Amino acid sequence: MPDSLYQSALTSLHTTISQTATAIQTSAQSRTNTVSETTEYLRRVNLHTLITTDYTLPTTPLLLHITGTKGKGSTASFAESILRHSHTLTTGLFTSPHLVCVRERIKINGRAVSEEVFGRCYWEVRTLLAKHENPDDLPTYPGYFRYLTVLALYIFNAEKVAAIILEVGMGGRYDATNVFPQPTVAGVCLLDLDHCR
DSSP states (O other), rough: OOOOOOOOOOOHHHHHHHOHHHHHHHHHHHGGHHHHHHHHHHHHHHHHHHHHOOSSTSSSSSEEEEEEEEEEHHHHHHHHHHHHHTTOEEEEEESSSSSSSSGGEETTTTTTOOHHHHHHHHHHHHHHTTOOOOOOOOOOOOOOHHHHHHHHHHHHHHHHEEEEEEOSSSSSTOOOOTSSSSSSSEEEEOOOOOOOO
């Protein structure tokens, strides 16, 4: 029996993870390019208008961007729940890491996206990315977290959510979620000295 779209998407997604010492060092050195590269990947999947949108307009989704060392996942989940229950908005929540399955990172209205949606959208994104030549040495496909960031935003756009809640990954100025120049709300939780390197 052939793999489902979801299983083949997981297999493909895991090829973007490389934990060799060289890969980790190279990744750290290119971290300063994360925002510009993620912006380019979003352009390649036709989401450039999503990141240049004025999030104060009533026709655009609300955008909550939450950072910090401790408590950002809980804060993002609380904010999502409040927007969904008290304001009856359709929500898209992006968090990391996941505990059991990768779909936990991308939620619509408080529920992890289905295997069908994840698999279908993963391959749609991959197909769009594959169409671009890379004269600027940008890899055809982003690394694991960047890919998930692009995928989450692609799914949220397809589902036409009214509010997007993004939790940063490693955080800091070079986090892949920092592609939005001016979110509706930026939340900063407790800051600590983790991940200084």
